[in-house]
Amino acid sequence: MNMSPASAAAETGSVAGLEAVGATLTPAVIGSMGLTDLLAWVAIAAFLAALVLRWQGVPEPARHLAMGAWLTFGVFWLTMVPYYYYDVQSPLQTVLALAALPLCAYTGYLLWDGRDSLFLLTKAVAFMGLIYLPAETIPVVRTWLIETTAVQTHYGMELLGHSPGINEGANGYQSRFDFDSDETVTGRTTYIILACTGLGSMAIFGGLVAAVKAPFKRKAIAFAMAIGVIWFLNLVRNVFIGLASPWGWFQQDWLVSFMVTYMGAEESRVSFLVAHNYIAQSLSIVALVGITYLLVKILPEILEPLEDVLFVLTGNEYDLFEALGKDEVRADGGPEQQ
Incomplete structure (x- = not known):
């Protein structure tokens, strides 16, 4: 390991x-x-x-x-x-x-x-x-997050006709999907770790919501929306990767040859790497942008730190409040005062 x-x-x-x-x-x-x-x-x-x-x-x-x-x-x-x-x-x-x-x-x-x-x-x-x-x-929290995510992912697999069961993964948690290596295409399976819970993305949006000044009700709604969307998309992601790896959804000969020759991949890992490192990660960027857009609709105050992010990345000043028609909102969540 x-x-x-x-x-x-x-x-x-x-x-x-x-x-x-x-x-x-x-x-x-x-x-x-x-x-x-x-x-x-x-x-x-x-x-x-x-x-x-x-x-x-x-x-x-x-x-x-x-x-x-x-x-x-x-x-x-x-x-x-x-x-x-x-x-x-x-x-x-x-x-x-x-x-x-x-x-x-x-x-x-x-x-x-x-x-x-x-x-x-x-x-x-x-x-x-x-x-x-x-x-x-906190061990009890970490264990609960990992094993709950594994159970939910397994339920998602069952909805698609797969019921491998769950046993102990290499990380010591009940989080490994117990596919029979003799029956699957690649002989591999996956297990859930903390990163698979979506906690990192939840922390990003939670930090943004907590940092800005705005009425508590709008902050609570924005936080709940972000957490709910991240939870659902993360569940779909886990099911997708958890099935693509053992069943070799991306084990096409040309793709295996390319990944092994030019990317240094192990042949039996190709489907996992393509599903996780290329498809899921690329779509996660799209998802983060989409969640940010939805969050701005509820809590436009988060545009303020995002303006500084854009300045750091580009060196240019941006007025996202004006660009998105939110210039009437101040950082304290109240109407603009002249």
Whole structure:
């Protein structure tokens, strides 16, 4: 079993894990942390400390600490590159992890240079960590999330005429779909890990919703909508990958030849890699954009941190409120005052 410092989509024998879209932190105590885990915890703690300093009226130290937090966050993603490239074999995740360091460093520089609007984006990332890390580090919560997702995914398979049963996966949870390797096309099956629960995406939107100022009712509705849509799409994704891998939906000869020759893939993993790393991950980007659009309809205040994201990516200022006809909404959720 190949276990990475982030959430592992490990494989051994006929078992193939559903690899992570986002990194999963696994330390139980500080002493057990690897470098990757430690960097993530330090970054989130520094984000929160910077926000506290700014709230207490000491903007300069807050700005400098936030800059360091962003740089640490970028280094965290850089440490994930070998895992995404060699273990997960995901071009998309590898490129994104590589791009994270310069983007985070630039964000930190902009904060240091006086772009205080980025404190809202900093706040959103801090809340994302607060949502994600406790669920990852509390064993009973982690177990419940993984095993509940496995049961729901199995039910989805049953609706499509497949009932393999569930047994213990290589990660120690009751999350492995017990397909008979002698009866399937590839001889492989999959098991659910924390990343397969959709928690990472839920944390992203939860952080955005929590960070902005708006009436509680609209924030609650937006959060519930985002969580519900993510849960459903994630379930469809798990069923799709969980069936495509053992039954070899993408084991066509030309595709196997290409993946083995040019991508270094193991022949029996081709269907899994195509389903997960190419189809599911590409569609997940489309889904994130769609969810963001729906969220803006309910909670246009999230446009404010998104404007800063676009500035970091392009170097250009954008007025998304005006572009989407939401210019009457202020960041405090009330009508604009002249």
